[in-house]
Every structure is written in C-alpha cells, then in structure tokens.
Amino acid sequence: MSQSNCSAVSAMCRYAAQMTYDLSLAPLDLLLWIAVTAVIAGMIKGIVGFAMPMIFITGMTIFVGPDLALGLLILPTLVTNAWQAGRQGFSAALKSLYDHRWFLGLGYGVLLASTQLVPLLSQDLFFLCLGVFVVGFASLMLSGWSPQGRSGLGLSCAYAVIGGLSGAISGVWGPPTVMYLSSYNLDKQAQMRAQGVIYGLGAVLLLFGHLGSGIATPQALALGAFAIAPACLGIWIGFQIQDRINQNMFRIATLSVLIVAGLNLIRRGVM
Secondary structure, three states: OOHHHHHHHHHHHHHHHHHHHHHOOOOHHHHHHHHHHHHHHHHHHHHHOOOHHHHHHHHHOOOOOHHHHHHHHHHHHHHHHHHHHOOOOHHHHHHHHHHOHHHHHHHHHHHHHHHHHHHHOOOHHHHHHHHHHHHHHHHHHHOOOOOOOOOOHHHHHHHHHHHHHHHHHHOOOHHHHHHHHHOOOOOHHHHHHHHHHHHHHHHHHHHHHHHHHOOOOHHHHHHHHHOHHHHHHHHHHHHHHHOOOOHHHHHHHHHHHHHHHHHHHHHHHHO
C-alpha cells in the first residue's frame, strides 16, 4: 500500500473513532437541544430561505463534534427544502430547476466529488477566505452596490464551485448560493423557491455522498430524523413572517443574515 493510501486509511480510522465518541453523547438533554436548535434554525430559514445549516451546526457543536452535527443536518434539511421549493407548486419548482441548471450541475458535481475528501481536509483556511468574501459582498450590497448585470456564466461557475466545496465540507452552501441569486435581482418568492430547489437537491447529493464518506451513519440519520418535526415547525413559523414582509425588508433581512453567516465562517476559520 502506498504512503498516501496509508495516510488516507489512518485518517478514516481516526474519523470513525471520533464518530463513535460523538455518538456516546446522546442523552435526553441532547434530544431536547436538537429540537430547540432545529426550531430556531427552521424559523430563520423560513424567513430568508437559508442559514439553517449554519445555525443548526453552530448550535449542535456545543454538545457534539462537527462531523456528527453535519450528519444530523441532512434529513431535516432535505425535508424543509422540499417544502420551501414546492410552496408555489410543482411546475414553478421545475422552472427554477431549469433556470439555474448550470449552477446546479457544476455546484453539485463539485459537492459530490468533494465529500470524499472531508476527513482529509483542513477546513480553517477555506472558512476564513469564504467568510471574508461573504461579509464583503453582503456589506457592499447593503451600502447600495448591486451585482445586477454581473451574472455572467463565469461568475456563476465561480459561485457554483465555491458553493459545492462549502456544502461538502460543512453542509453550508447558502452564502455562495445567495450571492449567486442576488446577481439576478429576483423577487422574494422566486428567490425562496430557487433556494429551496438548489438546497434540496444538494441535500439529496449530500446524503448519498456522505453515505460513502462515513458521516451519514445510521445513528446520525436516526437523530436527524428526530429533528425533522421541530425543523418543520420552525420553518412554518418563518414562512408566516416572510409572507408578511415586503421586498425591501426581505432583502435587508437576507443580507443581514448573510453577514452573520460570513462572520460565523470567519470565527470558525480563526478558532
């Protein structure tokens, strides 16, 4: 066996050992924390369309390791995104799928390929660079700058690659996707629907990719299934709020959450 293969096997063994340790931390108080975190994360997602992975993983890593938190995230993300994508009907969701097909194809190709590298990657530098990029982008937009007219194929491909890598490494692909969608100046319903389609398909690929990487274990998926109901309650509450705010408030809320997401990525990169 080559030295690189030995290193890979060694990393996977350490990774499996960490997963076993994490799964020993699942008492009743952890189940309660899963439910509370899922409600809050779902509510924010219902308002702005994204940030559920960021909030859920940040909350869950108080009790468990980031790898188990990522495994827990997959099923509630899949269900809530299906709901978000289908709020205006099946045909509208299909139209969003077609409109953003190039972003989807490249982004998810990168995501699926990158999931196998997660146990071997150092994440700090990636999170730091992505966080600075996200904060800068959202701050510029809040100041009045608009990316409209800058939605060429090359830029869309760049967002897709960044989003795919981010989704594979952390389950968080919202910030690059929101930046991509912001370049099209969509109304809030179209943007919410597009996010649901993009993130929903990503959750499917994340599930299949991490079945191979070792993150989507039966135990992690079982705890994730427990989080589905509270996440759905949270997103329902968020939808009620989102339906009552106007386009400008939606834009400000989206960019504000994007800045918080970027700062969180910076925090993860420097800690």
